[in-house]
Amino acid sequence: MTLNDWLTIAAVLLSPLIAVQVTRYLDNKKEVRERQLWIFKTLMATRASSMSPHHVEALNRIDLEFKASSKKEKDVIDAWKAYLDLMGDDKMDPSQWNVRRVDLLVELLHKMATVLDYSFDKTTIKNSSYYPRGFGAMEEEQGAIRRGVKELLDGGRALPLYVTNFPPADAPLPPLGE
Template sequence: MVNLNDWLMLLAVLLSPVIAVQVTRYLDDKKEGRERQLWIFKTLMATRASSLSPHHVEALNRIDLEFKSQTKKEKDVIEAWKAYLDLLGNDRMAADQWNIRRVDLLVELLQKMAIVLDYSFDKTTIKNSAYYPRGFGALEEEQGAIRRGVKELLDGQRHLPMYVINFPPPDLPGISQRNDG
């Protein structure tokens, strides 16, 4: 005679591998999601002084993909990202005010991410502990000036001055004397 305990034991034996696989997949998915969030956070922290870095922009654009609004902490990240993104698209603000506000909103975003990912960074640390050599800033400024100058030249807004210093001697083979007079 098969009793209830036997049925439960048989059911447990049959279902336990399926349950184990499902639990393992769930835990792996959570771990991979956290790894992707960590990549975003670490990339933004590493590039916070260089907001034009392609890695910085890529990390920003992945926030919506990897931070869900399932918890209060992640909702805070999404809200901070929306505020930052809104400012990034604002071209009506004076440049100096815009940049100050941009830094403040980026710091806010990174601090909210730090909370989700269990890092203990305060806003002051995030804002003041980035290293960006002055030479990088000078290099970016020079490259920008060169690009603008070449663009103006190609657009016909700027002219390239030319000075002839040495005229070729008139008796060189292949050079004809032209006399229009």
């Protein structure tokens, strides 16, 4: 047998193995991209509602699905860390904190858009979300109700009671035991 025959036999034997490995590699890359896309799409869809459980879940998956090994993905991780750092800052004035939060979220989403080949500019990301005013009012009302019930249960607030329809002063009292 010649070298050419051996190479042909090796190619016939190894080609299915190589094909399987290439397919697995491509499938893995596709799965990673799909998970990254889920995070990005979820954050984009909930960017006006940062208290959404889906928003929080997507934020918590960033460091799982984006790796610091590539320059673009490292930029996402760095932007996520800056955003996360702000989330834990309770010393900043609330109005300044919210402005900074929005700016950092826009930066994070812009970095993710770049990695995932979406062409969103920061202004579009910041200004093109829809959040009905009624949602905000409903969240404020639910928060007020939760705080009020908590104060009541903690003993910090009394439940006001008003008696109406008193019986007339000259009405006979019912006999005891009825």
